[in-house]
Amino acid sequence: MIADETTMARLMVLSQQGDKNAYTVLLSEASNWLQRYFRRKVPLAQVDDLVQEVLLAVHKKRATFDPNRPFLPWLAAIARYRWVDHLRKVYRNQEDELGDNDAYEESDENAVLARISLDRLLTRLSRKQAQVIELVKIEGHSIRDAARQSGQTEASVKVNIHRGLKKLSALIEKAD
Amino acid sequence: MNRINQDLIEQMADELTPVRSMKLRDGLALVALALLATVLLVALFEGLWSGILTGEASAFFMVTNGLLLVLGLASASSVLTMASPRVGGRHDGPKWAAAMVAVLPLAALLMLAARGGLAEILADPHGIACFTIALGASSLTAIALLFWLRRGAPVSLNSAGLHLGIAAGAFGSVAAGLACPIDTMAHLAIYHVAPVAAAGLIGRLLVPRLLRW
Numbered sequence: 001m002i003a004d005e006t007t008m009a010r011l012m013v014l015s016q017q018g019d020k021n022a023y024t025v026l027l028s029e030a031s032n033w034l035q036r037y038f039r040r041k042v043p044l045a046q047v048d049d050l051v052q053e054v055l056l057a058v059h060k061k062r063a064t065f066d067p068n069r070p071f072l073p074w075l076a077a078i079a080r081y082r083w084v085d086h087l088r089k090v091y092r093n094q095e096d097e098l099g100d101n102d103a104y105e106e107s108d109e110n111a112v113l114a115r116i117s118l119d120r121l122l123t124r125l126s127r128k129q130a131q132v133i134e135l136v137k138i139e140g141h142s143i144r145d146a147a148r149q150s151g152q153t154e155a156s157v158k159v160n161i162h163r164g165l166k167k168l169s170a171l172i173e174k175a176d
Numbered sequence: 177m178n179r180i181n182q183d184l185i186e187q188m189a190d191e192l193t194p195v196r197s198m199k200l201r202d203g204l205a206l207v208a209l210a211l212l213a214t215v216l217l218v219a220l221f222e223g224l225w226s227g228i229l230t231g232e233a234s235a236f237f238m239v240t241n242g243l244l245l246v247l248g249l250a251s252a253s254s255v256l257t258m259a260s261p262r263v264g265g266r267h268d269g270p271k272w273a274a275a276m277v278a279v280l281p282l283a284a285l286l287m288l289a290a291r292g293g294l295a296e297i298l299a300d301p302h303g304i305a306c307f308t309i310a311l312g313a314s315s316l317t318a319i320a321l322l323f324w325l326r327r328g329a330p331v332s333l334n335s336a337g338l339h340l341g342i343a344a345g346a347f348g349s350v351a352a353g354l355a356c357p358i359d360t361m362a363h364l365a366i367y368h369v370a371p372v373a374a375a376g377l378i379g380r381l382l383v384p385r386l387l388r389w
Binding site: 016 | 191
């Protein structure tokens with residue numbers, strides 16, 4: 001089952017009231033949604049960790065959900081925040097590189113997901129910034145590899161990653 | 177879904193307790209209380225200027241404090257809203273309000289420069305005192321907004337810090353302004369607006385690290 005916005009918002013309201021069954025369903029659906037959301041935006045082996053971090057944040061900050069507002073943009077904002085935080089922390093790990101087997105199947109992602117996706121954040125960066133963040137922070141290449149592949153100097157790669165992450169932080173909420 | 181996620185979900189569901197969702201009106205009430213307490217403290221320690229009620233205050237006094245109040249409201253609303261994560265929140269209101277307030281010192285500097293009176297600013301014997309009192313008077317609102325943000329889940333930490341500082345600075349300046357009988361353009365446009373910029377800078381530099389979650 002893929003829960004829709006209305007269902008998830010209703011489950012969240014019930015969860016805020018202490019309904020454990022509704023909360024279990026909500027978190028399960030949120031977990032599935034997040035798995036799709038983070039697909040190809042972090043190495044596959046790190047997706048579960050990131051999903052768990054977001055679920056914990058949802059649990060801790062559940063009072064910040066406003067029942068008069070939609071649920072998925074609320075969840076997406078938390079997911080973006082955790083994702084940018086994750087990109088900052090992550091270090092290159094060769095084992096975590098995306099391989100051909102990690103290619104995801106195109107599915108009927110709904111309009112809400114498309115609207116608030118992480119890709120939209122990356123498109124707000126300069127081409128050079130987005131390229132090196134994808135190469136180093138998402139695909140796990142070294143600075144040297146990223147410099148070679150992108151045609152930038154190693155110093156430029158570092159600067160572009162630093163500036164790009166800073167800009168991503170500023171865009172978490174602002175970008176549609 | 178994997179086993180670890182399933183276990184985590186079951187554990188969190190087990191620990192679930194009812195929560196009251198954060199309401200904007202609660203945040204507004206908190207800020208209003210902080211502002212009221214600030215005004216009372218200013219009245220207690222400095223005494224309010226009676227000229228405001230007797231019509232003695234200049235139009236520039238009213239305009240400056242009115243604009244600062246609007247800036248404080250716009251920035252405080254923005255901060256309160258930021259406590260609840262969302263996508264597509266632009267928070268442009270405080271920027272325009274800040275731009276309007278920035279016209280005051282710019283206009284004052286231009287006019288004073290045109291008539292060769294820039295020295296009037298430095299010669300103001302009460303300027304630094306007003307600046308300091310206004311900055312001090314911004315503390316309560318800053319604490320209230322910080323408390324609200326820490327309860328919430330802000331995702332734009334730098335903006336939240338900047339807007340918090342501006343809101344606190346603007347309200348602090350308005351509260352301090354109620355005790356200040358100097359209603360000249362040079363004094364108001366410089367020494368009552370500068371605390372807002374200073375508080376904004378302090379907020380931008382210090383607050384984000386207090387908000388990480």
